[in-house]
Amino acid sequence: xxxxxxxxxxxxxxxxxxxxxxxxxxxxxxxxxxxxxxxxxxxxxxxxxxxxxxxxxxxxxxxxxxxxxxxxxxxxxxxxxxxxxxxxxxxxxxxxxxxxxxxxxxxxxxxxxxxxxxxxxxxxxxxxxxxxxxxxxxxxxxxxxxxxxxxxxxxxxxxxxxxxxxxxxxxxxxxxxxxxxxxxxxxxxxxxxxxxxxxxxxxxxxxxxxxxxxxxxxxxxxxxxxxxxxxxxxxxxxxxxxxxxxxxxxxxxxxxxxxxxxxxxxxxxxxxxxxxxxxxxxxxxxxxxxxxxxxxxxxxxxxxxxxxxxxxxxxxxxxxxxxxxxxxxxxxxxxxxxxxxxxxxxxxxxxxxxxxxxxxxxxxxxxxxxxxxxxxxxxxxxxxxxxxxxxxxxxxxxxxxxxxxxxxxxxxxxxxxxxxxxxxxxxxxxxxxxxxxxxxxxxxxxxxxxxxxxxxxxxxxxxxxxxxxxxxxxxxxxxxxxxxxxxxxxxxxxxxxxxxxxxxxxxxxxxxxxxxxxxxxxxxxxxxxxxxxxxxxxxxxxxxxxxxxxxxxxxxxxxxxxxxxxxxxxxxxxxxxxxxxxxxxxxxxxxxxxxxxxxxxxxxxxxxxxxxxxxxxxxxxxxxxxxxxxxxxxxxxxxxxxxxxxxxxxxxxxxxxxxxxxxxxxxxxxxxxxxxxxxxxxxxxxxxxxxxxxxxxxxxxxxxxxxxxxxxxxxxxxxxxxxxxxxxxxxxxxxxxxxxxxxxxxxxxxxxxxxxxxxxxxxxxxxxxxxxxxxxxxxxxxxxxxx
Numbered sequence: 118x119x120x121x122x123x124x125x126x127x128x129x130x131x132x133x134x135x136x137x138x139x140x141x142x143x144x145x146x147x148x149x150x151x152x153x154x155x156x157x158x159x160x161x162x163x164x165x166x167x168x169x170x171x172x173x174x175x176x177x178x179x180x181x182x183x184x185x186x187x188x189x190x191x192x193x194x195x196x197x198x199x200x201x202x203x204x205x206x207x208x209x210x211x212x213x214x215x216x217x218x219x220x221x222x223x224x225x226x227x228x229x230x231x232x233x234x235x236x237x238x239x240x241x242x243x244x245x246x247x248x249x250x251x252x253x254x255x256x257x258x259x260x261x262x263x264x265x266x267x268x269x270x271x272x273x274x275x276x277x278x279x280x281x282x283x284x285x286x287x288x289x290x291x292x293x294x295x296x297x298x299x300x301x302x303x304x305x306x307x308x309x310x311x312x313x314x315x316x317x318x319x320x321x322x323x324x325x326x327x328x329x330x331x332x333x334x335x336x337x338x339x340x341x342x343x344x345x346x347x348x349x350x351x352x353x354x355x356x357x358x359x360x361x362x363x364x365x366x367x368x369x370x371x372x373x374x375x376x377x378x379x380x381x382x383x384x385x386x387x388x389x390x391x392x393x394x395x396x397x398x399x400x401x402x403x404x405x406x407x408x409x410x411x412x413x414x415x416x417x418x419x420x421x422x423x424x425x426x427x428x429x430x431x432x433x434x435x436x437x438x439x440x441x442x443x444x445x446x447x448x449x450x451x452x453x454x455x456x457x458x459x460x461x462x463x464x465x466x467x468x469x470x471x472x473x474x475x476x477x478x479x480x481x482x483x484x485x486x487x488x489x490x491x492x493x494x495x496x497x498x499x500x501x502x503x504x505x506x507x508x509x510x511x512x513x514x515x516x517x518x519x520x521x522x523x524x525x526x527x528x529x530x531x532x533x534x535x536x537x538x539x540x541x542x543x544x545x546x547x548x549x550x551x552x553x554x555x556x557x558x559x560x561x562x563x564x565x566x567x568x569x570x571x572x573x574x575x576x577x578x579x580x581x582x583x584x585x586x587x588x589x590x591x592x593x594x595x596x597x598x599x600x601x602x603x604x605x606x607x608x609x610x611x612x613x614x615x616x617x618x619x620x621x622x623x624x625x626x627x628x629x630x631x632x633x634x635x636x637x638x639x640x641x642x643x644x645x646x647x648x649x650x651x652x653x654x655x656x657x658x659x660x661x662x663x664x665x666x667x668x669x670x671x672x673x674x675x676x677x678x679x680x681x682x683x684x685x686x687x688x689x690x691x692x693x694x695x696x697x698x699x700x701x702x703x704x705x706x707x708x709x710x711x712x713x714x715x716x717x718x719x720x721x722x723x724x725x726x727x728x729x730x731x732x733x734x735x736x737x738x739x740x741x742x743x744x745x746x747x748x749x750x751x752x753x754x755x756x757x758x759x760x761x762x763x764x765x766x767x768x769x770x771x772x773x774x775x776x777x778x779x780x781x782x783x784x785x786x787x788x789x790x791x792x793x794x795x796x797x798x799x800x801x802x803x804x805x806x807x808x809x810x811x812x813x814x815x816x817x818x819x820x821x822x823x824x825x826x827x828x829x830x831x832x833x834x835x836x837x838x839x840x841x842x843x844x845x846x847x848x849x850x851x852x853x854x855x856x857x858x859x860x861x862x863x864x865x866x867x868x869x870x871x872x873x874x875x876x877x878x879x880x881x882x883x884x885x886x887x888x889x890x891x892x893x894x895x896x897x898x899x900x901x902x903x904x
Contacts, residue, residue: 120139120242120243120246121139121140121143123239124136124139127239128236128239129232129235129236132174132232135170135171135174135236136171136236136239136240136243137167137171137243137247139246139247141163142160142163142164142167142247143247143250145159145160145163146160146250146251146254146255152254152255152256152257156255157255157257157259160251161259164244164247164263165266167244168244168266168267168270169270171240172272174236175233175236175237175240175272175275176272178229178233178236179233179275181229182226182229182230182280183280185222185226185229186226186283186284189219189222189223189226189287190283192219192222193219193287193290193291196212196215196216196219196295197290197295199212199215200212200294200295201295213294216291216294219291220288220291220292221616223284223287223288223291224334224615224616225615225616226284227284227288227330227333227334228614228615230277230281230284230326230330231326231327231330231613233277234277234326234327235327237272237273237275238273238323240272240273241273244263244267248260248263276349277326277329278329278349278480281326281329281330281333281338281480282338282340284330284333285333285337285338285482286337286338286340288333288334289337292334297337314545314546314547314548314555315544315545315546315547316544316563316570316572317543317544317571317572317573318542318544318545318568318570318571319540319541319543319568319571319603320494320540320541320542320543320567320568320569321540321541321569321603321604322539322540322541323604324566324568325494325496325541327567327612327613328494328543328562328567328568329480329494330613331567331611331612331613332482332492332494333482335482335556335558336482336483336484336490336492337482337483337484337485338480338481338482339482339483339485349478349523350387350388350523351386351387352478352479353386353387353388353476353477353478353523354384354385354386354476354477354478354479354495355385355474355475355523356382356383356474356475356576356577357382357383357384357471357473357474357503357516357517358380358381358382358471358472358474358475358577358580359381359383359464359469359470359471359472360469360470360472360473360581361467361468361469361470362470362472362504362506362588365581365589366467367379367380367381367469368577368578368581368582368589369591370401371401371575371577371578372575372578372591372593372789373789374403374573374791375401376402377401377402378400379399379400379401379463380398380399380577381396381397381398381460381463381464381469382397382399382577383395383396383397383422383471383517384397384414385419387523388523389522389523391419392418392420393416393417393418393419394416394417394418394419394422395414395415395416395417396414396415396416396417396425397412397413398412398413398414398459398460399411399412400412400413413456414456415435415453415456415457417435417457421435422516423514423515423516425461426461426464426516428461428465432454432455432458433454435454435457436450436453436454436457470504470505471503471504471512471516471517472502472503472504472581472585473500473501473580473581473584474500474501474502474517474518474580475498475499475501475576475577475580476497476499476500476501476523476525476527477495477496477497477498477499477542478495478496478497478525479494479495480493480494480496481493481494488546489547489548490546490547490548490555490556490559491545491546492543492544492546493543493544493546494541494542494543495542495543495544495576496541497525498537498538498541498542498576499525499526499527499535499536499537499538500535500536500538500576500579500583500584501518501521501527501530501534501535501536501580501584502533502534502535502584503517503518504585506585506588511534533584536579536583536584538576540569540603542574542576543568545559545563547559561611562611565607565611565612566604566605566606566607567612569603569605571595572791573791574593574595575593578593579593579595579596582596590785590786590787591786591787591788591789592782592783592786592787592788592789593789594788594789594791596788597780597781597782598780798860799857799860802853802856802857803853805849805853806849806850806853809846809848809849809852809853810846810849812845812877813842813845813846813849814842816838816839816841816842816845817839817842819838820834820835820839820842821835823838833887833888833891834887834888834891837883837884837887837888838884840880840884841877841880841881841883841884844880845877845880848873848876849873852870852873856868
């Protein structure tokens, strides 16, 4: 959708006169045939006026929201005080009406915050686009100059987290009628009978504020110190991950999710002045083990971290003071001491050094004391290098670098030292009783257009792979998708609504489409320019818009996602199923083959081993090329190819951009796709091999029995069955060994055998045919002699 259309369809009607006059600014660019200093001055004055209008409205509206929140806070406190004095709560209580009015008022404020955030987003995008259009059309560079003016009136830099924290607290009090839920230790069923489920999602920056406002209406923001005024630094979380830079064993273990894989990190909350450092170890456990993945940690003073990591400070010394004070049970102290001893041993014996730092601001939503539903949203996520692999001693002799703190976006760092993640990361943790469904609003949220599911996403894995492109060859499965826009059209009615009103507008469309009226075919018609009669241009564009609307209606009739959802709209799975069958069957992720990896390894070794692998590789390639040529020229039935566009055969083209795509790993890299491996997979492979083996023995027994007859006919049949039995035996053994190797390496390959059973049936048919052929041939010849 063009930005001008997106702006018109997404703006708040009551604020229509305060948005950027995008169409007027575009008309100003077409007003002059020759762009000169006077035209530039007129355009800049108009642009300054629009910036001042937007900035002033945003500032006034923000101050209005602050006043409304303060007024609501006073009203909420007054009503809660009445409840405490009289305790008359109930459905017929006169105070119930007061709470309903307060809830309605807070919902209206939440909608105002949402609309103001969208207002800011749309106008900032509008200014960026009109400046880009100006520079492209006039060849006068205005972007650097206007960037400085934007910084003087930074309407787009307002932070809404303070609003969200206060609104969350007030809304929770009103929703619970003055009795905020403190949680129940037995909630969610018995502790041995619950199921934990954790899923991670990406959230586009355009949807972050809306997502927070939706969640706070169901869960309060978790504030660890409610008596302290909220500061952005309070939500900052920084972690430093350790690994062996020669083997990257911790990276690969966490990426492949091998049993017992560990991650060791040092974490602190808030700014660099924080004196408490948490030393943590995360251990992955496979589901089939029946154990949960474990995260264990202990506290350490910042001044003692260097001595601990060098082995100079023993775990006994760390907990010596705590033992004397006896503020914790001895059992807990001994457990932490054992953890400290194990982590220190691993750091020293495995040569673990700091490699990657992750930084983000976290907003957590959870009922205090109740872990059944926990939602966390990490924003401003950045990964920073902590290693010394390129000869630069970033931290010196210290355990962490000190040239950065919580001053995101860390503009002082060189580009190769930082990866600024483009999305926020949403993590949904559910702890429900066995057989119990998660809350309905959670299901709606995770199925909405606001989030993109990315299972097993890891900040450490992404940062390490991105910051070390020449050292890391195994990439996570999401790495090739980073350039795909995750914004999606609205799938169902879900979002922020004002009391008594419905919002049918979404601004989640792609605002980065540069196609605008400058590429409009009407504007490029002969005789039509900025000085032409406005009525003629309007008539032409109305005719074009009517045609586009007709096409959109046709698309809706066919169940596409263009425009609004029709009653027969297809979901993602149905759209994928309706795609024409591809001529080549490939997975969505394509990495270098295992043979290429072996050849690269042999190249590093050199010698005769490399020569042998080199010859084998090229012989195999030649064979595959000849095989593909032969397969292409062999006459056989071929499917009819349906054109991708048009409705000639009643098949609409409903493929969405970025929805179905084959991702290719960069040269020399491999993509690791998570593969679930359980013991029953190995056992199933063994059972399959034993079934083939049993069948081969049965055929061999038949062949041995036929040899006892002794004539030429049975001899031919015995040979045929023997050949089939041997082929089946060798084929099954090769397939078994290949499957075992792929399972051990956790490769995402096709384990299904689509050729073996068919070839076996053909072999049996040939063996039986030889037997009958010899028998009938022999009988026919003897009959002819007797005649």
